Amino acid sequence: MNLHRYPQLVDLLAAEYVLGTLRGGARRRFQRYAEEDTTIRKAVDEWQRRVSPMAELAAPRMPPAAVWEAIERRLGFTAARDAARLRGTAQTPVQPSRGLFGNLAFWRGWALGVTGLAAVAVVVAVRSLLPSSTAPVSAPTVAQQPETAVSHVAVLNNKDAHPVMLVAWDEAHSTMTVQPLGKVELPAGRAMELWGIPASGHPVSLGMLPDSASGKVTAGQQKPENYAALAVSIEAPGGSPDHNAPSGPVVYTGKLLPVS
Structure with a gap:
């Protein structure tokens, strides 16, 4: 298959390869293509550059033990162990049906898949903010696409560490x-008022946000x-009376990271 004829497919496969959602034989084939083709390799490198800041947005989190215990109860593992224990055969508990929906490995894989989809959603959101190329399709390489104007990104999380808002800073404009x-x-x-938090010193007001948390904010002379x-x-409407500190509760925070 001549992937050069399908630049959008190359870009999509490169994104999935970098995210880890491209698996099995498809991943091995695409990796082989990337090793042999500079155009595809550049597409992979470009997506690695885009996605790498996301790795620092949040620390890895394991699901609580109670989650797996609840799944085991629902699948009947706990009841089987209890019954075996009463019969004095706790070391060889009876296993329930191992169909697809009765397979604990399936549910664990599903949970990991949901986490992967969340990561994809963030990357898709970032990608939607980047300008697309209007150049002819005759030379379909990511390297030929115009450089993105987005210089820094931040994913703002709530107090439960759930992503709520994406901010893409275009320093050039x-x-x-x-x-x-x-x-x-x-x-x-x-x-809602947006604040810049320096490594040292007081916060700086960067302006008021749209109520919908969707739109543009002028950065003025501020530098990311x-x-x-x-x-x-x-x-209150109009923002904090003190432009050096919030007067109300801080509800969302996130690291500001350079795109490249």
Whole structure:
């Protein structure tokens, strides 16, 4: 198959390869193509550059033991162990049916798949903020696409470490594009204010956010490299009276990371 005829497919496969959602024989074939073809290898390198900052957005989290215990109870593992224990054969408990929906490995794989889909959603959100190429399809390489104007990104999480908002900072045009990733809870009659958090010193107000958490914010003279993180506070309309500190609760925070 001549992948050069399908630039969008190359880009999609490169994204899935980097995310780890391309598996089995398809992954091995694509890896072989990338090793032999500079165009495909550049597509992979480009997606690695885009996605690598995401690895620092949150620490790995394992599901609580109670989750697996609840799954085992629902699948009948706990009842089987209890029955075996009463019969004095706890060391060889009776196993329930091993059909697809009775297979604990299936449910664990499903849980990991949901986590993978969440990662894909974040990357797709980032990708949707990047300008697409309008060049002819005759030379379909990622390297020939125009450089993205997005210089920094931040995924803002709520207090439960769930992603709620994506901020893409276009330093060249002094704008920030905001896009919701989850449920944004804004009390009636209140507003959201975006803050830049430097490595040292006081927070700096970067402006008010749209109530929908979707739109653009003018960055003015602010530079993204001056801030280690971004935060959102709930304020009265018009924002905090002190531009050096939030007056209301801070509800979302996230690291600000360079795209390249």
